[in-house]
Amino acid sequence: xxxGPVAHSLRRRLLGxxxxxxxxxxxxxxxxxxxxxxxxADTMFDYHLQELARSVHGGVPVAAGxxxxxxxxxxxxxxxxxxxxxxxNGATLPSRAVxxxxxxxxGGARYRVYSLQTPEHTIQVAQDLDARQAxxxxxxxxxxxxxxxxxxxLMLAVGWLINRSLAPVERMRRQVATRRADxxxxxxxxxxxxxxxxxxxxxxxxxxxxxxxxxxxxxxxxDAAHELRSPLTALKLQAQALRRAPDETSRQAAVARLNDGxxxxxxxxSQLLTLAREExxxxxxxxxxxxxxxxxxxxxAADVLPQAQAKRIDVGLVTADPVWVQAQPDALHILxxxxxxxxxxxxxEGGQVDVSLVAQPQPTLTVEDxxxxxxxxxxxxxxxxxxxxxxxxxxxxxxxxAIVKAIAARHGGTVQLSRSQRLGGLKAxxxxxxxxxxxxxxxx
Numbered sequence: 117x118x119x120g121p122v123a124h125s126l127r128r129r130l131l132g133x134x135x136x137x138x139x140x141x142x143x144x145x146x147x148x149x150x151x152x153x154x155x156x157a158d159t160m161f162d163y164h165l166q167e168l169a170r171s172v173h174g175g176v177p178v179a180a181g182x183x184x185x186x187x188x189x190x191x192x193x194x195x196x197x198x199x200x201x202x203x204x205n206g207a208t209l210p211s212r213a214v215x216x217x218x219x220x221x222x223g224g225a226r227y228r229v230y231s232l233q234t235p236e237h238t239i240q241v242a243q244d245l246d247a248r249q250a251x252x253x254x255x256x257x258x259x260x261x262x263x264x265x266x267x268x269x270l271m272l273a274v275g276w277l278i279n280r281s282l283a284p285v286e287r288m289r290r291q292v293a294t295r296r297a298d299x300x301x302x303x304x305x306x307x308x309x310x311x312x313x314x315x316x317x318x319x320x321x322x323x324x325x326x327x328x329x330x331x332x333x334x335x336x337x338x339d340a341a342h343e344l345r346s347p348l349t350a351l352k353l354q355a356q357a358l359r360r361a362p363d364e365t366s367r368q369a370a371v372a373r374l375n376d377g378x379x380x381x382x383x384x385x386s387q388l389l390t391l392a393r394e395e396x397x398x399x400x401x402x403x404x405x406x407x408x409x410x411x412x413x414x415x416x417a418a419d420v421l422p423q424a425q426a427k428r429i430d431v432g433l434v435t436a437d438p439v440w441v442q443a444q445p446d447a448l449h450i451l452x453x454x455x456x457x458x459x460x461x462x463x464x465e466g467g468q469v470d471v472s473l474v475a476q477p478q479p480t481l482t483v484e485d486x487x488x489x490x491x492x493x494x495x496x497x498x499x500x501x502x503x504x505x506x507x508x509x510x511x512x513x514x515x516x517x518a519i520v521k522a523i524a525a526r527h528g529g530t531v532q533l534s535r536s537q538r539l540g541g542l543k544a545x546x547x548x549x550x551x552x553x554x555x556x557x558x559x560x
Contacts, residue, residue: 127282134278135271142267146260153256161248162217165189165230169241173234190227190242201237219245284308288316300327351377407448409439409481413471416452424460424469431460434472441479441548443527451523454516455483455544462487468539479548487541495533520544 168189193202220227226245231238284307291303302320305313354374361367410433417431424431441448452471459469467486474480490498501518517531524531528549536543 127278131275131278134274138267138270138274142264142270146264146267149263150256150260153259154252157252157255158248161228161243161252162230165217165228165241165243166232169230169232169239172239172241173232173237192240192242194238194240196236281309285312288312300324300330348381351381403444403446404442405445406440406442407445409441409448409473409479410435411438412445412448412452413473413481416449416456417471419453420456420460423457427460427463428466429460429463430468431456432468432470434470437475439473439475439479441527443548447523447526451520451546452481452483454520455546458516459483459485459487459542459544463541467541470539481546481548483544484536484539485541486536486539489535489540489542490533498533499531520546 168191172191172193189204191202191204192200195201214229215231215233218229218231220229220242227242228245228248229240229242231240233239288303288308300323302323303316305316305320308316351374354370354377358367358370358374361370413433413435417433421431456469456471463469463485464487469483469485472482472484474482498517499521501515521531524546530547532545532547534543534545535541
């Protein structure tokens with residue numbers, strides 16, 4: 117099996133991207149500053165050459181250069197007739213001067229030369245180009261150095277700020293990591309950034325749902341243990357009675373009672389498992405299908421037909437066009453069968469049970485019977501697990517309607533109980549959230 121995707125650190129990724137951006141920006145800025153400083157230094161040195169030439173023309177005396185400094189200027193002056201009037205120490209420049217700026221190479225040395233011609237003189241000022249460029253580079257480096265040093269300082273500051281900003285997240289991680297498995301109290305949201313706060317709020321809501329689910333699970337286990345204790349105790353007593361039976365007739369009667377007790381226990385366990393499944397997590401989306409309630413009603417009615425025939429109860433289906441809903445077929449079959457099973461169980465000998473389907477304005481399933489019904493004060497309580505109507509002579513576990521309500525809620529539907537005006541017993545109506553399409557079909 118191939119390994120899953122490797123988790124990445126948001127802190128490292130954020131630091132890496134931001135620091136890389138700062139380093140690149142600092143490099144570009146330092147490079148730009150260095151080039152700009154070189155250009156400004158070159159312009160400044162040319163300006164010095166011009167100023168020196170104008171000073172000489174204005175009569176400022178020029179002392180002979182010693183030639184010991186690499187930054188000394190070489191000055192030559194010619195008269196109108198071409199005769200050299202003045203020459204400073206250093207290299208001899210060509211007598212035919214190119215007016216303005218020019219670059220010369222003399223004896224392996226390169227010079228930057230500026231020539232100025234006036235009616236009285238031709239003035240030529242030169243500067244060692246290598247020495248000039250070396251000085252320009254030093255000036256440019258001096259200008260770019262603060263920018264280059266600012267990058268690492270900015271990286272340190274940004275790294276510190278990111279670590280400090282993510283500190284609440286790390287603190288939250290430690291709190292969750294050190295929690296006990298049964299600690300579902302809300303996480304503190306104080307001091308969290310707005311980007312993380314919605315996640316923590318959703319986690320707290322999840323903790324609340326899990327806390328309610330665990331409480332319901334614990335209550336369910338307690339109720340199930342309580343309800344199972346009685347039938348299991350009865351089975352033990354019936355087994356003891358079977359062992360003490362004095363004759364074959366008593367033994368057969370004890371076996372029959374034991375079998376009835378086993379059947380009731382199996383039914384109770386089956387209903388407990390069904391309720392646990394329906395109140396648990398949602399089933400996979402693949403199990404949801406578009407089904408016809410008419411076909412489902414026929415199959416569910418066929419399931420309870422043996423019990424109905426044993427009591428001579430007339431089970432009928434009132435329908436029209438197909439009524440379509442998006443549902444889980446198995447769960448919806450359990451819902452309808454429980455309603456029909458209760459209706460048949462509580463209807464008297466020779467009674468009647470009717471199932472009707474309506475598509476508009478929304479899919480509606482109705483089960484009516486001719487039994488005693490349920491008092492209005494108890495119609496909400498009968499949906500509680502293990503609750504049975506006081507004085508009822510019909511054996512049961514008190515889970516059927518709880519299962520019906522859980523399945524209906526899973527499908528986005530509701531269950532309503534009232535008195536049947538037509539048959540006089542209970543009327544159970546299941547309303548589904550979607551709508552879709554009345555002849556009465558008598559089941560055999």
